[in-house]
Amino acid sequence: MKTETRKDEIIKTAAKLFKEKGYSAVTMRDLASAMGMKAASLYNHIKSKQQILKEIIITLAEEFTSGLRQIQQSEKSNIKKIEEVVKLHVKIASQNPYGMASLNNDWMHLEEKLDYYLELRTNYEEELREIIAEGVKKDEIIDENIEIMLFSILTTLRSLYSWIPKKEYRNPEKLSQQLSTVLIQGINKN
Amino acid sequence: MKTETRKDEIIKTAAKLFKEKGYSAVTMRDLASAMGMKAASLYNHIKSKQQILKEIIITLAEEFTSGLRQIQQSEKSNIKKIEEVVKLHVKIASQNPYGMASLNNDWMHLEEKLDYYLELRTNYEEELREIIAEGVKKDEIIDENIEIMLFSILTTLRSLYSWIPKKEYRNPEKLSQQLSTVLIQGINKN
DNA sequence: GTCTATATGGGGATAGAC
DNA sequence: GTCTATCCCCATATAGAC
Numbered sequence: 001m002k003t004e005t006r007k008d009e010i011i012k013t014a015a016k017l018f019k020e021k022g023y024s025a026v027t028m029r030d031l032a033s034a035m036g037m038k039a040a041s042l043y044n045h046i047k048s049k050q051q052i053l054k055e056i057i058i059t060l061a062e063e064f065t066s067g068l069r070q071i072q073q074s075e076k077s078n079i080k081k082i083e084e085v086v087k088l089h090v091k092i093a094s095q096n097p098y099g100m101a102s103l104n105n106d107w108m109h110l111e112e113k114l115d116y117y118l119e120l121r122t123n124y125e126e127e128l129r130e131i132i133a134e135g136v137k138k139d140e141i142i143d144e145n146i147e148i149m150l151f152s153i154l155t156t157l158r159s160l161y162s163w164i165p166k167k168e169y170r171n172p173e174k175l176s177q178q179l180s181t182v183l184i185q186g187i188n189k190n
Numbered sequence: 191m192k193t194e195t196r197k198d199e200i201i202k203t204a205a206k207l208f209k210e211k212g213y214s215a216v217t218m219r220d221l222a223s224a225m226g227m228k229a230a231s232l233y234n235h236i237k238s239k240q241q242i243l244k245e246i247i248i249t250l251a252e253e254f255t256s257g258l259r260q261i262q263q264s265e266k267s268n269i270k271k272i273e274e275v276v277k278l279h280v281k282i283a284s285q286n287p288y289g290m291a292s293l294n295n296d297w298m299h300l301e302e303k304l305d306y307y308l309e310l311r312t313n314y315e316e317e318l319r320e321i322i323a324e325g326v327k328k329d330e331i332i333d334e335n336i337e338i339m340l341f342s343i344l345t346t347l348r349s350l351y352s353w354i355p356k357k358e359y360r361n362p363e364k365l366s367q368q369l370s371t372v373l374i375q376g377i378n379k380n
Numbered sequence: 381g382t383c384t385a386t387a388t389g390g391g392g393a394t395a396g397a398c
Numbered sequence: 399g400t401c402t403a404t405c406c407c408c409a410t411a412t413a414g415a416c
């Protein structure tokens with residue numbers, strides 16, 4: 001557990017601002033002002049605006065990748081694996097909802113690391129697709145269009161960051177369980 | 191059916207660019223270049239960059255508002271109403287996937303019309319919440335956390351624009367039906 | 381209706397004093 | 399580690415010729 005450096009503070013503050021207005025609309029002067037300093041001073045801690053975005057996004061993308069890999073390697077039913085994926089998203093989004101906004105909305109502004117990010121993203125989708133396809137094959141999951149099931153689940157999980165800061169969702173265990181119910185069982189009573 | 195004016199073309203092209211990089215990162219030079227003209231020439235057709243965003247977003251927001259009002263006033267079961275809401279989103283997103291990106295991601299860059307937009311958005315969510323709450327009360331919908339059901343459905347519908355341009359989803363009827371199944375019945379087989 | 385030229389402001393980033 | 403001053407570039411938008 002390292003102590004938080006000034007650089008970490010800057011990145012955290014930047015993520016908060018990026019969530020409100022997006023990467024392109026946030027200026028280094030905005031960021032400096034939120035930190036209580038002048039824009040030029042930021043550059044003693046970070047190399048560039050682009051580096052801030054890169055650190056926010058790549059860190060999160062790698063967390064998802066390694067989290068999913070662990071789930072994939074476990075010996076659970078595919079429905080259980082999906083429940084674990086829900087937990088993974090709730091956990092990461094709870095810890096860092098601001099960063100999640102950049103991951104979802106500002107990845108296209110990555111320069112150097114864009115290809116790497118896209119690779120992680122594509123692989124993530126592909127692995128989740130395989131969990132669903134396996135579930136269909138083993139009769140755990142209905143034989144409906146896999147892409148629709150995949151994107152329905154994934155887009156809900158990806159937008160978690162936008163409502164997780166609200167009061168009702170401070171209990172990650174409970175939220176994960178309720179969300180799994182809705183995503184897996186649907187909302188229909190009959 | 192009016193013929194498409196140059197202004198309409200500019201707005202359509204702008205929406206396409208906004209979808210790729212977001213409002214703030216698209217310059218009037220980018221837009222002009224995509225239109226095969228110089229930036230200054232754009233101003234013979236539109237008043238400002240801000241006006242383009244406003245037209246894209248407010249038009250769509252009003253379409254959703256009036257669409258939902260019609261559904262709300264019909265005499266259907268609440269589950270049927272949700273199916274109609276799915277159809278509404280599929281229809282609008284199919285007609286204008288580029289504009290939907292701005293509606294979802296760039297509304298915070300609205301200046302003059304921001305408050306109006308937020309009012310429409312809040313009302314939309316509130317009406318949909320009431321449909322779900324009614325459904326729970328009448329035993330059509332499970333008695334699970336309403337906010338979670340609402341946001342799970344809504345975020346899936348809101349992100350439709352990002353995957354609707356793909357080949358498999360060109361049939362709005364079929365897509366609506368499959369998506370309703372997944373959202374309402376879930377994915378579980380047992 | 382499109383162009384060139386330009387006004388005006390703000391962006392990211394660096395130099396060098398303290 | 400923070401500041402002031404500044405560089406250089408590009409943003410939106412307008413004026414006025416063709």
